[in-house]
Amino acid sequence: MFWGFNYYRVPVHEQLQIRNDYSTFELIDFTEKIITRTNKLHQNLKANDSLAVNFKYNHQEISDLIFSGIESVNEPKLNLDYGKQNLKKSLFSLPLTYGGFGGYLNPFSLEAQYNSNIPSFKWPTTLTHEVAHQMGFAKENEANFIACLVGMHHTDESFKYATHGFALKKCLQEIYIRDPRVFEELKQCVNYGVLENYRELQEFWLDYQNPIEPMLKLMYGSYLNLNNQPEGMDSYSYVVALLVNYDFGF
DSSP: OGGGGGGGSOOHHHHTTOOSOOOHHHHHHHHHHHHHHHHHHHHHHOSSTTSOOOOOOOHHHHHHHHHHHHHHOOOTTSOOOOOSOOEEEOTTHHHHHHHTOSEEEOTTTOOEEEOTTSOGGGHHHHHHHHHHHHTTOOSHHHHHHHHHHHHHTOSOHHHHHHHHHHHHHHHHHHHHHHOHHHHHHHHTTSOHHHHHHHHHHHHHHHHTOOTHHHHHHHHHHHHHHHTTOTTGGGGGGGHHHHHHHSOOOO
């Protein structure tokens, strides 16, 4: 029951002593850098830059990668201590898929549960996101940032690529809102194979679209609103502010 107080903990940007806003120029500059890194990682995994990267994680492999990644993060300003590993496939993966969700934190057992049906391109960030909730990062944007912090510094190339791809997509979405023309210019710089991974993910969710999904997301958005996240479901996108202002050593 007391886990809910994590919604009111000191924000991550204050713990890291960084800003929580950014200019369009700063966003574009960061996005250009992450495009370069994502393309390079893609080329390391695929000889042909027009092909999507295929992932074949099993449960044990992805668990080992996540928890080893958490242990290797060197960020003394954040408490990333993790106790007993507790990450499980959800028995309700199909209903989660129809609801449009990749995972959740079990409110009774505090187990990180993930939707095993989602494309494995999303496994590194989605599963690490749920583990971040377990560690007390309750807000969605902050859990996404922890997933990026773990994955973008990871030693595993495919795990790192998937995470960079996730961060890049968030940045491109924000640029599209601010300046569609610049979005189109930057999109042309992204390897076609990276865009293919995005397309596969989009097609997966389109296959499961249904009238109930918007209602479920509206309900969850209301839950977030009541728990110190007034932006509701839109709070997921504010991870961009943390990404732009954090020093990833680019």
